[in-house]
Amino acid sequence: MASIPVQTAGGNYSVRVQPGLLQNLSTHLRKTGLAHGKIFVVTTPEIWKLWGKAFLASFAKQPTKPEILFLPSGERHKRLASIEKLADEMVERGARRDSLLVAFGGGVAGDLTGFLAAIYMRGIPYVQVPTTYLAQIDSSVGGKTGVNLRTGKNLIGSFHQPAVVLTDPRLLKTLLPRELRAGMVESIKAAVLGDGAYFQWLEKNCSTMLRGDIDALTQAIHVSVRIKARIVSADERESGQRMLLNLGHTIGHAIEAATQYRKLLHGEAIAWGMIAAGRLAVARGAWQAADAARVERLLFRLGPLPKFSVTPQRLLQLTDADKKNRSHTRNFVLPVKLGRAIVVTDVTAEEMLAAIRSMMQTVQELGV
């Protein structure tokens, strides 16, 4: 179960999930056939401190060492200014069209490095080596790259598929527990929208995963990536199928915006967003209340979700700013059974507001 193929208009590649893969990283990079020029690694000082030595070990016998470029940690560095700084450094260190970029970090490093690769000299290849659970199951796959604007998240970017995704679940040993929990929300999301059996598996293995069991994590990464790969392969550019991946994201994004992206991790906001979406689906009779409750129970088994405070009206307003909405239609992803979701365009502001109100009630009761 080593490799998962992803096939898109922008390129075919595979996601390799294998504990201990980092030990043979340079071999895997050479296998892409794209490592004949210089290799540039974009990483954060924190990740490099933990894993830099292990990263470099497989290059010990190589004639040329990779060049390491540092990106400060955190969402606030996911901006064009960082792209410009990294690009200037690349020029100064001799990067050309035959150079290869490697993203070694979480979602921010992956999105930013992918975008840098997309626009450096009008496009060079890159490889994802994701280090967080969320990046391993989600953001490293699918070729969405980009940065934030002052006026909104991910508003600047490209579709640029990686040459390969090299995932080592052992890297999760150093991941903060809160990061793991938030990442697992997206696994639950993938299960709810695409794989009922996986949902049951997650119910059974949730605690094992939370303890950091590498076998269980590896299996979960595998299934989550397979679901995402299936959807992305059908629709690279989010015209239909791919919208399903936004389950919980319409309201989740609004929560992130309302809290200035500071109070909640992405996955935590999505958890609340999924709760709201589930209740909306139940309210319009599209989904069984028992299934929605099962999803909420599993979400809360990951741990308590952060509380936040915002008026329902304000959240509703913010859902409209989501870039997924084209003019005059409001796309919304509705779960209809465990393992299946659909995209609808007829959700009214009233329905949305009712679901947001119901969710905010729970935020008050169960948020911490």
Added chain:
Amino acid sequence: MASIPVQTAGGNYSVRVQPGLLQNLSTHLRKTGLAHGKIFVVTTPEIWKLWGKAFLASFAKQPTKPEILFLPSGERHKRLASIEKLADEMVERGARRDSLLVAFGGGVAGDLTGFLAAIYMRGIPYVQVPTTYLAQIDSSVGGKTGVNLRTGKNLIGSFHQPAVVLTDPRLLKTLLPRELRAGMVESIKAAVLGDGAYFQWLEKNCSTMLRGDIDALTQAIHVSVRIKARIVSADERESGQRMLLNLGHTIGHAIEAATQYRKLLHGEAIAWGMIAAGRLAVARGAWQAADAARVERLLFRLGPLPKFSVTPQRLLQLTDADKKNRSHTRNFVLPVKLGRAIVVTDVTAEEMLAAIRSMMQTVQELGV
């Protein structure tokens, strides 16, 4: 002779060249089928002062007017900071995935707007309405978009083809004579590398064009665009054929870099670069000296070229920094007859230096 088709992997579109086209601009935009959302125009204050009223005239009967975004004139604003500023303005004025961008200006506005379209919300459509001769015959066609870095020109960018190029030669009425002359260098380049009959036509009509005759200019734009469209259609991404368009550019770019992009217009630097490339071709017996001399004579009929001062060694060094060179090979475009050029990879540093020396001699003698 209204429309020239361009067919690339990144999209098919046409270049419409027609005096007076600006009067029906809104009709032409609607014909793309992409103007159902908001229209955002990127232009410079100078161009807008001259042509803004004429631009808006065709929208008089439209329910919604285009939004106008201003970009300060000049190469030094072709940077990521301008992209960020314009993107923020677009968000604030309600631009979405179904919005349409229009580049209304010269090469800088076109390259920058095209890139903005390539990366705004991961890609929206755009239309080129070029206002300089150089933009009309060259930069508006082919989908190369991008910005400069501190460390070099056009090092950040995308291939993003316009939905249509709408060219009104009457806009050239307000073009500075020096800009027209510099632009005509690229017409001569197109003739030398791809169309011997066009070269003869240019010899005959050069003076008429310099006087600003719209019929002659329209014809020249047409043929130049046809040559570029033919090459770009064969090779969008510059792996083979498209390199031919770099005739004169290896040394031309080095001259621009050596003079900090200040002293010479792009076309003027390319004129010197073509002179050097021609002499190199003659020196290695690949081209007839009489043809090279004919090209030089035609170049000087446009007017005197600016003088500049730099050591040949320094220029040689700067040719190596050109992003067209992959590691270990130096691509060079060699004219072999009037109407045909080839790409070679075996040009030695010595040959290059000799050609640069010979050119610098002429710079001293004929530059002003």
